[in-house]
Structures are given as C-alpha cells and as structure tokens.
Amino acid sequence: MLIAGGVACAAEKKSAWSPELKVGLIIATDKVTLNFSAPCNLTDLETGKVIAKIPAGKSFVVKSSELKTSAAEIRPQKIALKDLQTTVNGKIYFGGIRFIKVKNLFNVINLVPVEEYLHGVLSKEMSPDFPIEALKAQAVAARSFAMKNRGKHELEGFDICATVHCQVYDGVISHWAVNKAVEETRGEIMTFGGKIADTNFHADSGGMTESVRDVWGTATPYLIAVREIINLSSPWIVKVPLKDFSSRFGDGFGDLKLVKLSKMSVGQSADDRTSSGRVKTARLVGSNKTVDISGSNLRRKFSLPSTLFDITVVGNEVIFRGYGRGHGVGMSQMGAKSYAEDGWSYRKILEHYYSGAELKKVY
Template sequence: MKNFKLILSVLIVFVLMTVSANAQNLDIKIGKSYSNGESIELKSKSNFNIVIDNTVSIKTNTKNLKINFDGKDIKVLNNNKVLVDSFQTNGVMLISSDQPISVNGMRYRGSISFRINNSKLDVINNVEMEDYLKGVVPKELSASYPLEALKAQAIVSRSFAMANINKYKKLGYNLNDTTSSQVYRGLDAEEKRSNEAVDSTKGLMVYYEDEIANTIFGASSGGIVADASEVWGGKSIPYLTSFMDNYSTYSWNLSLKNSELQKIFGKYIYSLDIFEKDSSGRVSKVLLNGTDELKTSSFRSKIGNAKFKSTLFDIEKTSDGFKFTGRGYGHGVGFSQYGAVEMAKQGFKTEDILKYYFKGTDIR
C-alpha cells in the first residue's frame, strides 16, 4: 500500500504541468454536488484503475471504491483502506474500468474524476462524444419516434455539445447532465434505436459557413419559431431567426385562480394584461395590476416552466382568476423536436429536417 501511494505521488509531480484536453472526449458533471461528509460508491464488474494524464494506469485490484470528501480533500478507499489520500481535482487523475462504472447506482461508460466548486464535490464523467450522445438522445427524444427524427436529434445534440464545449470551463468541465446543457443519464438511458441513430450519424454536425452551429433545440415552436436575439438578447444569428413552422403545432391551456397567483407573486392580482410582444408573437412582457411590468420569462419561471409551457399565449380573465391559452413548449428557438417527429412521419429525411430548422446550414 505504501509503495502504491509513493508511486502515485511521484507520478503526479511529473504530470500536473502537462494536462492536455482530448478533443474526442467530454467532461460531464453528473448528478448532484456533494457536501462535506458525504460519500460516493463506485462499482464495476471489472477492477478499477487509477489513470494519470491518460498515459499511466495503476491497477487497484478491486471492483468497489468509496469516495470520501471532507470539504477539502478527496480520499479513495476500499474496505476502509485508503488507496489515494488526496485525489487530484484538475482532471489529471481518472478512475477507470474495463466495464461500465456505477456511480451511486447509475451506470456510465468512460471514466470518473472529480472537481471541487463552491466547497462542494462535483462528480465528472469523462466520456467519448458518441457514448455521451447515447445517453442523451433517448432522454431528449423518445426512442419510439421515427429513426430519421432520432438521427436529426443525434446530429443536433452532437453539434450543440461541440458548440458549447467551454460552457462550464471555469468550473473544470464541459457540460452538465441537466436541461441547462442536455439531459444525460449514461448507460442506463440507452435504447437500441437511439443508439442506432447515434452510430449511423457518427461525427456528423451542423455547420454555418465554417463554424459548428449552436444548434439550440426545444420541444415545440407552436407553429412559429422564435428569434434567438429576441428571446435572449445579443446579435441576430442567421440560422436562429423566426419563421413559420408548418410541422410543430403543440397547444396548451392553463387556468390559475387569484389565490394561486397571490401565493406565487405575494400580492393579489386583479388584472393581468399582455404588455409587449416580439416579432414571432411571443409575449415578452406582461402588466400586473395595470402598473407592474414583468418579463414573461420571469413570469413563466415563477409559475413553473413545465406548467406554463411557453411565452406564446393569450390571456382571458375568468370569474376567479385567469385562463391562459398557448402554443408551443419551451423557448421556441431553433430545432423543434415535435416538428422533427412530424416531418419524419411525413417522409422527410434527416438532412431535410435539419436544413428546415437551421436555414442556410450544411451537414458534414
């Protein structure tokens, strides 16, 4: 055991200054952030290895590891024996296995490392792009949908990942596993048909001129795609502008009582009006009680984005509150998943679908 620790310590000295990024791999933050005193169980059907700088691999002769975090240092243990007493958190060191690794019961391809951010421990899955996509596509679009739509989603997700690869660079990883990046659930999420969609489109991405396009996507445009610059501000992006969408016509309605709104906003709402719309007809501001302007994005998030499905809506006053009748699901920018499914059902091919939603782009 002492020799193992000595070898590990010596090797770390030589590799700390030579960290290099692997363009084919992504560092994905998975699961929650762990507090001081919490532990993580790692399991595999094959023995674990400690990998240093992707070049040196040291066998541990165990299929079970426990990760302890004391708020400062990360210890790797097996049967209460310390294997690594200060696991490096800069991506130099990885825990790998020849078989998938279970992290507190959820299985992942690739290897595992750690970062410390805001005094909490983040678990990082270092995974090849194509394996990452196999854990993304079926969570973003049901594997029961037409293959051409799944292939489109695979290309969109691959392009999105590459275009946003530095999103969390300051925190030491590329993307997380939530909707703020893309939903990713590792090996346990994989389905045969969605894996086929990933494999059959391997390496393909959406390009605008010579750059990988930032392929923003959402559930449904509600019949008209939104302009990214109007939704989030900034410069207009040629392939993320507004246009009529003939294939995504999702509709919804929601009734809220005055008492519910009062609980949400902390005051009685006796009037609620549309104050401002953007070029796609989406409501950008609402007016509460005739005087209080509120951005609709804030209004929607306070009620709940899954409940108040879009900003493309009308308001009707009722006897005890308000009724909202809307179209679309999500921000409405870029690729519409429901639209892609409908296009695939009508016989459109993957490239047709992608070029419909990202005008002026190429797939290569």
C-alpha cells in the same frame, strides 16, 4: 499475421475515435460507489503517478476524506476508454472517471468519448419511440451542442453538466433506435461560417419557432422563426385565482382590473408580440398601478409552458391559454417528429430549423 492484425486494429481504432468529453455527473459529494468492467488504474493528476490498481467487476466506495490529492482519474489499463463500462451509484456509463476536490467534497466526472456520451443523452432528450429521422436530427443537435459547449463548466473541472442546464445525461440505456441514430450520424454536426452552430432545441414550438433575438437578445442568422408542419399543436391552459395573480405583483399593484395584450395569432407579429406571435410584453392595469411585464417573466412567474399565449380574466380567475412547450428557439422536437412522419430526412429537418447552417462530418 501479426502485422495484418496490427493494421486492422489501428484502422478500427481510428474509425471508432471521437473527441473526449468531461461530463459532471455528481457535484460536491462526499462519496460515490463505483464498479468497472475491466481492470483500471487510479492516477494522481498532481504527480502523474498510478496510486492504485482497480480490479474488474468489484464495487467499492470512494470517500472524499480518503482522497489525498486535488485531482485523480480512473482509466482502463488495456482496453479503449469507449469500451469501459462504469457503474456510478448503480447507473451504467461508458468511459472512465475523474475526481476534482472542492473543499472537503469532490466532483465526480465522467471521461467519455462524444459518441458514447450521445447514447446516454439521446434516450433522455427524445423518446426512443420517435421516428428514426427525428432521432437522427436530435443526435446531430445534441452532438453539436456538446462540441460547441466544451469548457462551459471549466471552473468546476468539467466540460458540460448532466442536467437540463446543458443536456440530460443519466446513464446509458441500449436501445436499437438510439444506437442506429447515433451510429448513422457519427461525427456529424451543424456548422455556420466554419464554426460549430448553436443547435438549441425545445419540446414543441406550438406552430412556429422563435427567433433567438426575441428570446436571448442577440441575433444569430440561422436561429430565426420558422413555420411548422402542424399549426397550433399541443394546447395548454393554466388558471390562476385572481387574488393570487394580483398578489404576485406586490402590495403597490392592488387588484388586477385589465390586461392589455393583442390577440394571439401564430406567425402574426404586433407591437406587443414577436414575429412568431409570442408575447413580448403585456400591460397589467392594477387598481393602484400599471405594470408592463415581458412574456418570459410571465412564463417564469406562473410556470407557463411557453410564451405563446392569450390572457383572459373570467370571474375570479386569470386564464392563460397557449400552445407549445419550451423557449421555441431552434429545432422543435414535436415538429421534427411530424416532419419525419411526413417522410423528411434528418438533414432536411435540420436545414429547416437551422436555416442556412450546414451539416458537416468532422470525424
């Protein structure tokens, strides 16, 4: 019985294993309130010695002033890391905690297996009400991103952060669709040429995704502009008073007299537009000076949802009319939703957006 039990346990452990991630939850804080679902050990990482035993279910505050080591971590005494529930300032996570001292403060880091991490990411990066095949595509994209970017924040003592800079991760909510999407794609990532692929994604392409070369300058064979099932989704409009617009280009610019930009047509390139039709450069003629500005700089300056837009001047207003949300590179989440509703599998959706990359199960 004992041996049979041991074998079953080992097999179960193997099937539940996934690589461990260090996710930066709170950066440079002086205290944090924690609570663990099972007994844990606090280990000083300088000496490797257990410096405290932590009972289950008891909330306590850790202050950076009381931490007498540069690095320490809390792991469960008896159960697997993935089965430990940790409450950090009232939010629930899976896994343990690491502290890294930064001068007089510390970074609070979640030690979490990738699969458990994804349960927290998926509900924040995509609505759990989206069709299951879209959620599964998102799970593969988020898993690939996490695996590809391990060590991105190495200098701060963790792999990836918990904000939009990396992926939004703000506690774990149990939702049947999220659980299903993560479990049914367990260990699956996108690869290209034997390496983990860059699986960028964005909210809405507006009709056609964008080549990565036109956004960040370096070409990647599987991040090219692809057409969408729905043309021109999600229109938006941003109006800026003419005076405010002109003032953003400095005193030397004067008043805006003319905007030179070819008319937008999704999928139609021009000298001043990319292959998807996004703005490469617009020429702004002021009363004192002419300025050429890139679409992404215009997007930043006026907080535009995307670079797929037209500009018109009507009366005392500059009007931006456009489509889509986000940088446009890789998978469009609204597009994935539409394709899933149209009966596409998550594999087909991923192969559409990461054209030429391959879906692989790595554990």
